[in-house]
Amino acid sequence: MVGSVTPAPRHYSIATIPGDGIGKEVVPAGQEALDAAAHRFGFSLEWSTFDWSCERYTRVGRMMPDDALDQLRLFDAIFLGAVGFPGVPDHVSLWGLLLPIRRGFQQYVNLRPVKLLRGVESPLRGRDAGSIDFVVVRENTEGEYSDVGGRQNEGDANELVTQTAIFTRRGCDRIMRYAFELARTRRMHVTSATKSNGILHSMPYWDERFEAIAAEYPDVKTNRFHIDILSAHFVRHPDWFDVVVGSNLFGDILSDLGPAVVGSIGIAPSANLNPEREFPSMFEPVHGSAPDIAGRGIANPIGQIWSGAMMLEHLGEVDAARAVEGAIESVLADPRAPRTADLGGSAATVDVARAVTNAVSSRA
Numbered sequence: 607m608v609g610s611v612t613p614a615p616r617h618y619s620i621a622t623i624p625g626d627g628i629g630k631e632v633v634p635a636g637q638e639a640l641d642a643a644a645h646r647f648g649f650s651l652e653w654s655t656f657d658w659s660c661e662r663y664t665r666v667g668r669m670m671p672d673d674a675l676d677q678l679r680l681f682d683a684i685f686l687g688a689v690g691f692p693g694v695p696d697h698v699s700l701w702g703l704l705l706p707i708r709r710g711f712q713q714y715v716n717l718r719p720v721k722l723l724r725g726v727e728s729p730l731r732g733r734d735a736g737s738i739d740f741v742v743v744r745e746n747t748e749g750e751y752s753d754v755g756g757r758q759n760e761g762d763a764n765e766l767v768t769q770t771a772i773f774t775r776r777g778c779d780r781i782m783r784y785a786f787e788l789a790r791t792r793r794m795h796v797t798s799a800t801k802s803n804g805i806l807h808s809m810p811y812w813d814e815r816f817e818a819i820a821a822e823y824p825d826v827k828t829n830r831f832h833i834d835i836l837s838a839h840f841v842r843h844p845d846w847f848d849v850v851v852g853s854n855l856f857g858d859i860l861s862d863l864g865p866a867v868v869g870s871i872g873i874a875p876s877a878n879l880n881p882e883r884e885f886p887s888m889f890e891p892v893h894g895s896a897p898d899i900a901g902r903g904i905a906n907p908i909g910q911i912w913s914g915a916m917m918l919e920h921l922g923e924v925d926a927a928r929a930v931e932g933a934i935e936s937v938l939a940d941p942r943a944p945r946t947a948d949l950g951g952s953a954a955t956v957d958v959a960r961a962v963t964n965a966v967s968s969r970a
């Protein structure tokens with residue numbers, strides 16, 4: 607007798623770090639929408655919450671415990687809100703939590719989609735939904751964000767500071783290859799962000815590696831711009847771009863400028879990926895902890911929810927990811943649906959989260 611094999615239930619364990627400020631408000635909103643997607647598509651998400659944050663730092667002097675990475679490594683993915691709060695210097699929250707996770711888990715791809723959605727007004731004149739659709743691929747583990755450097759003659763007139771940028775062949779090649787592979791799934795075009803006219807050593811090297819990797823992908827078109835004019839082109843010609851690859855610093859700046867040209871930073875998602883899947887990847891909105899609006903329940907949860915959709919895609923739940931993205935698009939496109947103040951409305955975080963969750967659950 608031939609028996610039918612029942613597939614094992616799909617189950618994912620997720621480490622959740624709400625962090626500070628609005629992170630604590632938008633993370634539950636994201637969980638609600640993702641749980642609805644899991645329910646609809648027949649898998650489950652088990653959330654374990656960690657209180658690692660600036661609040662913890664002020665209490666015990668550390669953003670996270672010494673064995674934090676050992677704890678996190680057991681999970682399928684990490685779902686992060688944002689860290690940073692007045693009273694704790696930003697370099698403490700960054701170097702005490704975000705960077706150790708990104709580096710320790712070799713999350714060398716920071717992926718930030720930039721898409722103008724229906725119902726969201728671009729600050730640029732005459733831009734319609736769909737006319738801006740590109741992805742910033744930022745190098746996430748080396749480059750300008752290094753801890754190599756120091757201070758000498760501190761406090762006197764001869765005080766000097768050095769900060770060394772680190773560019774390795776391995777680091778450049780793997781981020782560029784990722785960008786080219788991604789372009790092959792999109793519109794077959796990669797733009798490189800450089801500054802080889804002013805930065806004498808690292809950026810000519812970046813250009814050299816870009817040319818070498820581009821030669822492996824003769825079917826993909828390329829161009830490159832210095833970061834200054836590239837920023838201007840993001841505003842004047844955002845439709846020129848498909849995949850944009852940049853170093854840690856340039857990618858960081860471009861991936862805030864990108865969301866700004868498509869409406870609000872409150873809806874922008876990002877993923878910190880370890881493409882080889884040796885370690886968990888981490889998903890977080892582009893925005894920070896927004897202390898100016900924290901505690902009022904008015905933050906836009908869409909950036910967090912959309913980051914969750916990227917997490918579902920990474921976990922292999924592609925249909926669920928598309929359903930969450932579709933729900934976000936339908937809520938934003940509906941003039942009667944609630945929207946938060948950053949998008950010109952007056953709704954609360956929980957109202958928008960509920961609207962997206964309902965749209966995820968509906969099969970219509």
Ligand SMILES: NC(=O)c1ccc[n+]([C@@H]2O[C@H](COP(=O)([O-])OP(=O)(O)OC[C@H]3O[C@@H](n4cnc5c(N)ncnc54)[C@H](O)[C@@H]3O)[C@@H](O)[C@H]2O)c1
Pocket residue numbers: 628632687688689690691692696699704871872873890892893894895896897898899904905906907909946948
């Ligand atoms: N990945 C991270 O954890 C991360 C990223 C960026 C900034 N930060 C930290 O966040 C803190 C604040 O930084 P910032 O002010 O430069 O950037 P921010 O993104 O927190 O806020 C910038 C502006 O955008 C608004 N905004 C941001 N997210 C919003 C949302 N979801 N809905 C509505 N409005 C939103 C804020 O109210 C603010 O006016 C700092 O401590 C910074 O270090 C953390």
